[in-house]
Amino acid sequence: MTKKTNIEIPLLGDGRTEGAVIRLDQIKRDFQVGEETVHALRNVSFAINEGEFVTIMGTSGSGKSTLLNTLGCLDTPTAGEYYLDGVSVRKMGKNDRATLRNRKIGFVFQSYNLLPKTTAIENVELPLMYNPSYSASARKQKAIESLIAVGLGDRLQHKSNQMSGGQMQRVAIARALVNDPAVILADEATGNLDTRTSYEILVLFQRLHAEGRTIIFVTHNPEIAQYSSRNILLKDGRVVSDTVNNAIQSAAEELARLPREND
């Protein structure tokens, strides 16, 4: 068992940038494939401040999955420093990273990844199960609050196999919110949904952004960039553009413009 890292004390000094939730400093990630070394990330550096809604885009092979894994503390970089909420991740062990993920990150996956035959509440409670400071009742209370926040207050006891794709993704978002994370990491969160439901989910993300949440949305769909506050474009393991979006489109308006389906 590795020693417990005190993640409550923010790292002072060069690692800390005022207001930055995420800071990447010359991140490199190499993979050994047979004889060859594949450079998935080559000197990626950027900082994300609290309250930003950032889309990270790139084609497949651009390194965005590796970047997502790094940001999500699932993987550690070969070189460079990564600070999440002021904590250096690079030298952390497996167990400490698990605890860090539990406290600071909310994941939303393309394929929802809900537990089968399990109610919405139980699914949302899950991250808190791995946090010993929550009692059973506090856990349930938090889960209900999160589900109400994503508009599923009337479906608390629905099981995951009784819900539509959009509802399942809302449950997944509620699960990502339940631990009050420093950052929400969405991986192609609308990839499995039809256009209408995708917009509904985007509306939800925009609302969370408006409430001051930090969101990183990894996607290959360029349309989504216009709804975020900032767009980072990745190509061959390098950041090729990093632009702030001054004219954020409203997903709600776009949703209203969509033709009603009459069937």
Place this chain on the structure above:
Amino acid sequence: MNGTNLIKIALKAISNNKMRGFLTMLGIIIGVASVITMLAIGQGSKKSIQSQISEMGSNMIMIQPGGDMRGGVRQSASSMETLKLADYNSIRNETRYLASISPTVNSSGQVIYGANNRPTTVYGVNEEYLDIRRYSVADGSMFSEQDINSAAKVCVVGKTVVDELFTNGEDPVGKVIRFNKIPFRIIGVLTSKGYNSMGMDQDDLILAPYTTIQKRVLAITHLQGLNASAIKEEYTDQAIDEITEILRRNHKLRETDEDDFTIRSMEELSKMMTTTTDLMTVLLAAVAGISLLVGGIGIMNIMYVSVTERTREIGLRMSIGAKGRDILAQFLIESILISVTGGLIGVIFGVGAAFLVNVVVNFPISIQAWTIFLSFAVCTFTGVFFGWYPAQKAAQLDPIEAIRYE
């Protein structure tokens, strides 16, 4: 993650797949039930043999003349004349470990009463013989020391002899029967003991004062044997040593001489007979244990499938903060729950089956706490042992790959 949460998760996982959980448990149920039933049967037959032996007197010691060689030919015990009355007296006077001792001289022959007769054996003994062999007098009384001193022609008869000779339901006490033309007056009837475990009728005998048999029937002065009982079963060995010492001294045997007598104890016989049942118990338990092992392998198999099937779930749990040991504990507890639940049901079935064997085929059974404890411990161990590898495999998954596993 705390224990109750883990148990809740494991219960949920099992209840999500009830049929599979039940089938996995079935292996353990059958394994545990058969271990318990087989041990109950094995222990039962051991117990019944032990109780039969103790009925004959588990602390009994039999001393016979013998072990003697004449010109290189080993002689049969009955032809020996090495045991004398003096031996009996010195053992009786010096012993510290014997509760009772009786000389034995016996003679087989026809016993006659009126028109009825029957072949039987007359044992010449003293009054302590009753205690040694656990006989008791039902009607009348046992002969006394005075009868022995006077070589009185009195006897105490067993139930079988009474039934054969007194066919019209007369009271045998006070009647005179003839054995080898010598009249004996019946002064008592023994309580029936039935057959012993070797199929001998323990009621087919007549007891008479040993002096009477020596003088009036056999016309000998030596003893054919001595029967004694140790004060307690545990002291049998000391008693045997003591007797050996006294007899060797009396017979003036040198250090290098072999014993000219043989001492056997019921304890020896009891050991010999229980060895057989112990072997049977071990064999039965081994066969049953194999079925428990097969059940355990069933758990391992299912847990492996379960880990593969739930790779995505494991990936998700890890990405939201589960540590390797949380995952390990989750799967381990699941397999322990399956095996312990199976074990509990197995105990119930095993005990039930053992009673069924007892009632239906009337076989003696004995269910002991340790057999239940043992099979329960074994099946918990099975759960840990066979759950460990799959759980370890789950705990070592890479969350990045697991979450995208198709």
